[in-house]
Amino acid sequence: MAQQRSEDTRKQIMTTAVNVFCRSGYDAAGVAEICSLAGVSKGAFYHHFPSKKTLFLAIMQQWLTEVDNRLNALRQPNVAVSDTLMQMAHTIGTVFTEASGQLPMFLEFMVQASRDKTVWEATIAPYQAYQYRFAHMLEEGKTEGSIREGEDAQAAAWVLIAFAVGMLLQGVVLPETADWETIAGRGMGMLVESMQRSNK
Amino acid sequence: MAQQRSEDTRKQIMTTAVNVFCRSGYDAAGVAEICSLAGVSKGAFYHHFPSKKTLFLAIMQQWLTEVDNRLNALRQPNVAVSDTLMQMAHTIGTVFTEASGQLPMFLEFMVQASRDKTVWEATIAPYQAYQYRFAHMLEEGKTEGSIREGEDAQAAAWVLIAFAVGMLLQGVVLPETADWETIAGRGMGMLVESMQRSNK
DNA sequence: AAAAACCGACCGATTGGTCGGTTTTTATTA
DNA sequence: TAATAAAAACCGACCAATCGGTCGGTTTTT
Secondary structure (H helix, E strand, O other): OOOHHHHHHHHHHHHHHHHHHHHHHHHHOOHHHHHHHHOOOHHHHHHHOOOHHHHHHHHHHHHHHHHHHHHHHHOOOOOOHHHHHHHHHHHHHHHHHHOOOOHHHHHHHHHHHHHOHHHHHHHHHHHHHHHHHHHHHHHHHHHHOOOOOOOOHHHHHHHHHHHHHHHHHHHHHOOOOOOHHHHHHHHHHHHHHHHHOOOO | OOOHHHHHHHHHHHHHHHHHHHHHHHHHOOHHHHHHHHOOOHHHHHHHOOOHHHHHHHHHHHHHHHHHHHHHHHOOOOOOHHHHHHHHHHHHHHHHHHOOOOHHHHHHHHHHHHHOHHHHHHHHHHHHHHHHHHHHHHHHHHHHOOOOOOOOHHHHHHHHHHHHHHHHHHHHHOOOOOOHHHHHHHHHHHHHHHHHOOOO
């Protein structure tokens, strides 16, 4: 292959950086440490990334598109919206066991987004897109019949995301404290149940 | 008063530190900057706090007891548990407008707890106490009649906390993006509604 | 006069980032 | 295919800036 080595080095830096960022956080993570663990010199690092922040943004971008793909794959036609939501809750549950090592990265994204304007702008757009997608899905559920008319799709979408975010955060801070997979399912079940029935 | 000046200095350092921690985060916040903004010398700082981490823990402790008091004040006898929960959701909503400036501190607590063992141990106990209290409250709701029998109080308590945490986090990262007060109410309404009715 | 509170210059360690030079890959010839 | 020059990738010693924390001395309170 042509520029195979260059690509390998770049990937190596990024995957190593994820681990270091997870363990130490963005600020405490040193470029020198990342380079050392990645088996790469500082020169190579700054050849691929203009700055530490650029590396962070690259990792974030990759993560956001990954999540986007997962969500796309989950939503299938001919399946009731309520069932899709339950399936999503189950997926969140599996994330705890699968990617538990990389979970703190999610926290780090939030923290940096709340502080750095550049990071925030890179986060806000996809994040709102998630909300938009959920709201759209709920509207589908209405016409389809699995979601009651009268439900405020916009607000409900935010509620769903808040719950998901809260679950992820608890999984990061309190792993092994509870059976998060079961709880994620129960919580989503409660929300879906409420959206199905007519309230009064 | 006796040691009035000393007390003033200590409070001044703590309140200033909250602002700096919120803006820059724990790692990026410099002791020198905190001292400068607080109008206090470094000598005074280290006279009151053995280290930066000690200061952080002191702030956290104060925050946790504050939350504890709020929760205690909210739970009144002779009021249905479901109503208390709705009242709590409303309180969360007001937090967004009241303490929006200090909200990022909550994020910082989570981040540090997930990384530093000392901070984690100081957080985990009160946090689980919250869950225990909610579970207990839900059990009360059962005997009282406002919560259906059969509801898993332990799991439901975690769901409630996850939702609250997620709401707070969204308020930090995306202020002014949505009417969080309304959404907090709607989400809690959904959860409470599900816990009231018998599902199937 | 003793003790507590406070001051700020100073220190070793570490940080993100730079830069002149070397090695490896690619493109272009003969 | 071999030789070669240009470009890309990589190296690591080095730097200015900043960090948390110290300490001998001064001021204020008891």
